[in-house]
Amino acid sequence: xxxxxxxxxxxxxxxxxxxxxxxxxxxxxxxxxxxxxxxxxxxxxxxxxxx
Numbered sequence: 001x002x003x004x005x006x007x008x009x010x011x012x013x014x015x016x017x018x019x020x021x022x023x024x025x026x027x028x029x030x031x032x033x034x035x036x037x038x039x040x041x042x043x044x045x046x047x048x049x050x051x
Contacts, residue, residue, distance in 0.1 A: 040051060 013029040024047055 017050070021047075024050070 024043060028040065028043045028047070031043055
């Protein structure tokens, strides 16, 4: 049972990370479309911290 719970938590963490990355990518696309260089730099820093 403990192994199963650990696997579920591992999968949930992976899905959460993937969702964060997708949202961040979308925010970057919007910032680039608007030409907001300051926001782009901040979002790129955030992206690097997720890796």
